[in-house]
Amino acid sequence: MYVPREQDAITSHLLQAINAASKLPKEQQDVLAKFIFEKIGTWEWEDAPELHAVIKEARAEYAAGDYITFEDYDQQRQARD
Numbered sequence: 001m002y003v004p005r006e007q008d009a010i011t012s013h014l015l016q017a018i019n020a021a022s023k024l025p026k027e028q029q030d031v032l033a034k035f036i037f038e039k040i041g042t043w044e045w046e047d048a049p050e051l052h053a054v055i056k057e058a059r060a061e062y063a064a065g066d067y068i069t070f071e072d073y074d075q076q077r078q079a080r081d
Helices: 012-021 026-041 049-063 070-080
Strands: none
Touching: 012 070, 026 049
């Protein structure tokens, strides 16, 4: 799975959190990912329905096992940049 990343699509603070989380054991990363999807899935997105749709799609992909590790994502990003 390819994860696109626009220049300003992710804040440096969130990227730092992702980097820290990538050092956790895989099982803990999965627990954290599930928590994040559950947390943001409950937020109100009335003014951004397209973002809500992307979140729902990401949750479905994760539930289906269609995701990559941060290391894989970072390698793809570096190869693209």
